[in-house]
Amino acid sequence: MKHTFLRIRISEIGALLGTYLVLSLIYHITLYINRTGYNNPDDILLHPTFWFDDAGLQYSLMFIGTIVVWFFVFRVFQSWVFWKRLLLHFIGLPFFILFSWQLYYLVCEALGMGHLRGSGQVWDIYIPTLIYLVQFGLIHAYEYYIINQRKLQYEIELKNTALKSELSAIKAQLNPHFLYNVFNTINASVPKEMEETREMIAELSDLFRYQLKASREDLVTLKEELEFVQKYLKLEQKRFEDRLQIEIDIPDKLLNRKIPPMILQPLVENAVKHGISPLVKGGKIDINVAEKDHKLVFEICDTGVGVADKNTVFNKGVGLSNTQKRLQKMYHSSLKLSDNVPSGLRIQFEL
Known part of the structure; x- marks a missing residue:
């Protein structure tokens, strides 16, 4: 598949990235508005860049974690039945939380950035959990929509193919039927003294009549098929004579x-x-x-x-x-x- 990363379309990754940018912006605004509410030094490690840099880092990690879970649940194990894939979220959710919580804290401490402490850490568990449940609920709904659209498209193509086949079958029946009638008309106009020509036209007409029957039936008797072949060979013998x-x-x-x-x-x-x-x-x-x-x-x-x-x-x-x-x-x-x-x-x- 073209334009993909980890078998996920670039457009889908772009939409996910845009969503996380919006969530990160909302989180930044919320922290800024409520920045005076954290007066307990046990709840937060103050740092001049805390209200801006660290939140962006956390949402970046959640974005990466989402891509990883998406790849395994919706690509690697795509062929699994739905309920088994849902069970994979019992692994995906803890991974997502630890990835966006503990790894985030480790990076913050390594870079000298601030993060929530004490009872405030519950928000770094609650928010990723909520985001995980909402986003993968939407992704499952999106997948169902895509599958349903493909199914509808397939059914439309199948109906169109069946219609074309039906029309082709009708044409296959009309052509020999039309020629059969034309040959009978020509045969009636041939003078009686040209008996051999009349016989050849009658035999050719019989060939097209059998072809018309063959277009309508799946099986015929060996006798009917043999008579058709004999009429065909009789006409060829007129052309080849004794050859x-x-x-x-x-x-x-x-x-x-x-x-x-x-x-x-x-x-x-x-x-x-x-x-x-x-x-x-x-x-x-x-x-x-x-x-x-x-x-x-x-x-x-x-x-x-x-x-x-x-x-x-x-x-x-x-x-x-x-x-x-x-x-x-x-x-x-x-x-x-x-x-x-x-x-x-x-x-x-x-x-």
Whole structure:
């Protein structure tokens, strides 16, 4: 934390110093007005500077003592529960009194300055005690105020974040919904003789309809996710023609298992875009799902160019990095990348 001393903000120390200057001034004025009231030599050791210099010294010592107690109670042991920190004042109060009373007397005597004696010494115990109780009561109230303000600020930021997330979710739903309707409109305007184009538009519309569903639901069946991936690959095959081959091996008994939506498509898209697309001859993509120890084991393999540095692959694209984050947060799982044989990349993960 910047601009602090003993982890206490300079502005707070300045406010405390100002308070002690005012208290010292009041004490000086009080002593001056009542200076004729001390006629017993046992109550006071007279000295020409007593009414001014020694009182300032005592309040300076109380100021230093306050900083020390503040540091320990409100900084070193800040994590303690409130009642335990209150018990620390049973140590802090005697320290504060002795520091501003006995040490003050020792310094006064060493410098030849006067101080209260006899029954008058009770004021050098009573006044520091009163100041200690009042000032640390106010400091605890100040701390509670700061904590409450931070809590309110945090709640406001949390509400703003939640609102932004809600608006983003609404936008994520509106965009594919809007495009889905537009594609249907375009499809209706395409002449019947362009049947292949109409089919491609219909399949693209289905992709956006699934994306709309994925934005609303946490889980879908493996069958639904697979149908979405197949539609996507079918459109890619229109572009690659015979350069892209697909093979899918998933037992029928697993098709009703629930998985997160859009978990396979980014990985398949990565295989097409970064694996197969750079090769003139094209390649093949294999999608396999099996069950092991009551978990689904996914494997996406391509015969593309492969990845030399697998440690940095998550920093290059959004699809792999986002999928990795989803797996880690939802299933404490992760993507495992390895070389495919004879060429390309193999991606595996478990749910």
